[in-house]
Amino acid sequence: MTELKKVSEMKPDEIKDAVRNAYSRVAKGTWTADEQTPSCSDASCGDSASAQTSSSCCGSQQKVKVTRVNIAEALGYDIEGMPTGATESFAGCGNPVALASLKEGEVVLDLGSGAGLDMFVASKKVGATGKVIGVDMTPAMIEKAKKNAEELGITNVDFRFGDIENMPVDDDSVDAIISNCVINLAPNKSKVFQEAYRVLRPGGRIMVSDIVLSKPLPKEVRDEVITYTGCIGGAILDEEYLAHIRNAGFVDVEITGKAGNSLYGAYSAYIAALKPK
Numbered sequence: 001m002t003e004l005k006k007v008s009e010m011k012p013d014e015i016k017d018a019v020r021n022a023y024s025r026v027a028k029g030t031w032t033a034d035e036q037t038p039s040c041s042d043a044s045c046g047d048s049a050s051a052q053t054s055s056s057c058c059g060s061q062q063k064v065k066v067t068r069v070n071i072a073e074a075l076g077y078d079i080e081g082m083p084t085g086a087t088e089s090f091a092g093c094g095n096p097v098a099l100a101s102l103k104e105g106e107v108v109l110d111l112g113s114g115a116g117l118d119m120f121v122a123s124k125k126v127g128a129t130g131k132v133i134g135v136d137m138t139p140a141m142i143e144k145a146k147k148n149a150e151e152l153g154i155t156n157v158d159f160r161f162g163d164i165e166n167m168p169v170d171d172d173s174v175d176a177i178i179s180n181c182v183i184n185l186a187p188n189k190s191k192v193f194q195e196a197y198r199v200l201r202p203g204g205r206i207m208v209s210d211i212v213l214s215k216p217l218p219k220e221v222r223d224e225v226i227t228y229t230g231c232i233g234g235a236i237l238d239e240e241y242l243a244h245i246r247n248a249g250f251v252d253v254e255i256t257g258k259a260g261n262s263l264y265g266a267y268s269a270y271i272a273a274l275k276p277k
């Protein structure tokens with residue numbers, strides 16, 4: 001029972017199993033309103049309870065019932081015409097596609113693509129001559145994203161089951177990488193950025209939103225599985241995050257924006273980087 005273990009006592013594969021179980025439940029909608037649910041969206045909006053005092057991306061400071069759909073809207077997504085299956089399982093903490101300057105014909109890779117919302121927005125931008133690849137390690141998310149794409153009638157999307165620490169993607173084959181609240185969940189973040197560097201073509205770029213920390217987390221918080229799967233426990237210091245990206249070979253690495261503060265100094269950041277030509 002990994003849920004009862006401390007994160008610091010778990011092996012990387014056990015941590016990934018806990019993450020997969022949590023996001024399987026997000027995909028299947030099998031959480032209940034009164035339990036603490038895994039939600040990276042919540043991490044960017046205050047605490048990790050479902051009904052909470054919202055802030056930053058969630059708008060007002062009133063006690064509101066925060067849903068994944070209204071978080072997406074508050075982050076600037078145009079969800080008109082999107083399948084319910086894509087919005088109800090949205091678990092992002094930013095809107096990276098809005099800032100990725102995607103162009104017609106580009107190949108885009110979404111790390112931890114979930115139910116596919118960012119892929120669908122990106123697919124409109126790259127058009128029929130472009131393509132959006134999504135990689136996710138939770139079968140229920142891949143299945144849901146495929147159903148959502150069928151409902152939309154989109155064909156320029158390619159869902160791949162896999163681990164972003166070992167991406168099922170060819171070398172030098174991608175123009176832009178996006179990711180929304182995922183890399184904090186990876187036990188080996190430097191491997192993720194090494195892989196990102198490998199698959200991007202020279203001159204390719206990264207635009208991710210993710211939870212990072214402005215100060216170290218208390219150990220007891222870092223050790224809770226629910227805090228880890230909720231996108232706070234696995235988050236690292238912002239400077240450490242940028243150092244992993246630079247060490248992989250990227251240049252022009254910067255935090256271009258922030259979307260809210262949360263408990264323990266965790267915040268949602270937009271992070272950009274370039275693979276040199």
Ligand SMILES: C[S@@+](CC[C@H](N)C(=O)[O-])C[C@H]1O[C@@H](n2cnc3c(N)ncnc32)[C@H](O)[C@@H]1O
Pocket residue numbers: 016019020023039040041089090091092093111112113114115116117118135136137138141162163164165179180181182185186231
């Ligand atoms: C917080 S959700 C975000 C989903 C999506 N990006 C969104 O904005 O709705 C995290 C997603 O990343 C996936 N994930 C976490 N760690 C992963 C890994 N190491 N490799 C591939 N997918 C991973 C989970 O399965 C889940 O679908």
